[in-house]
Amino acid sequence: EPEVTQTPSHQVTQMGQEVILRCVPISNHLYFYWYRQILGQKVEFLVSFYNNEISEKSEIFDDQFSVERPDGSNFTLKIRSTKLEDSAMYFCASAQDRGSEAFFGQGTRLTVV
Amino acid sequence: SQQGEEDPQALSIQEGENATMNCSYKTSINNLQWYRQNSGRGLVHLILIRSNEREKHSGRLRVTLDTSKKSSSLLITASRAADTASYFCATDAWRDDKIIFGKGTRLHILP
Known part of the structure; x- marks a missing residue:
């Protein structure tokens, strides 16, 4: 069964460093999303991406964040200068169409020290 | 905000019993x-119900949707230890390109 895959599963980075989280969405899906979940808290929407551009973003998704679909298969989330409060589980998701089932990857646990 | 809010926040039941979790939301969806999310793991998609549907089944899962009350329920019948997890409802609205999650219900199945 097709699935969303994310790498790495765990990343530790120093405060101020840039990180890139990678995702391979399901191949025939057109909508892509990033979410984050701070330990023990709710799953928060960051950004959605369609037709090679951001279609919607939340207040959390400030200038430190960017997304890219560099090669038609990967979908990346970049955090330019990490802060301690960026420590969280980051989930990528994809959906075939707007309003269809969204499938999530296993997440990348980001720890900023 | 359209976000869903689940209740109860936590639920413990005996194995074999049915578990019911509820979700309420604020705007039209x-x-x-x-x-479902097992501790520290990914989000597993269980079921999608559209705004023009009232009930949907998948195996031991039964989901209902009442758009007049802006609420949904998830029933898990004949619960098993493996059902121990957090359960989230998530909604999307017309013309929105985002899915908003509630805070979840932590379900614990007692042996």
Whole structure:
């Protein structure tokens, strides 16, 4: 069964460093999303991406964040200068169409020290 | 905000019993989805119900949607230890390109 895959599963980075989280969405899906979940808290929407551009973003998704679909298969989330409060589980998701089932990857646990 | 809010926040039941979790939301929705998350793991898609549907089944899962009350319920019948997890409802609205999650219900199945 097709699935969303994310790498790495765990990343530790120093405060101020840039990180890139990678995702391979399901191949025939057109909508892509990033979410984050701070330990023990709710799953928060960051950004959605369609037709090679951001279609919607939340207040959390400030200038430190960017997304890219560099090669038609990967979908990346970049955090330019990490802060301690960026420590969280980051989930990528994809959906075939707007309003269809969204499938999530296993997440990348980001720890900023 | 369209976000869903689940209740109860936590639920403990004996194995074999049925578990019911509820979700309420604030604005008109297009779809409502339920997800399961085992501790520290990914979000597993369980079921999607559209705004023009009232009930949907998948195996031991039964989901209902009442758009007049802006609420949904997830029933898990004949619970098993493996059902121990957090369960989230997530909604999307017309013309929105985002899915908003509730805070979840932590379900614990006692042996």
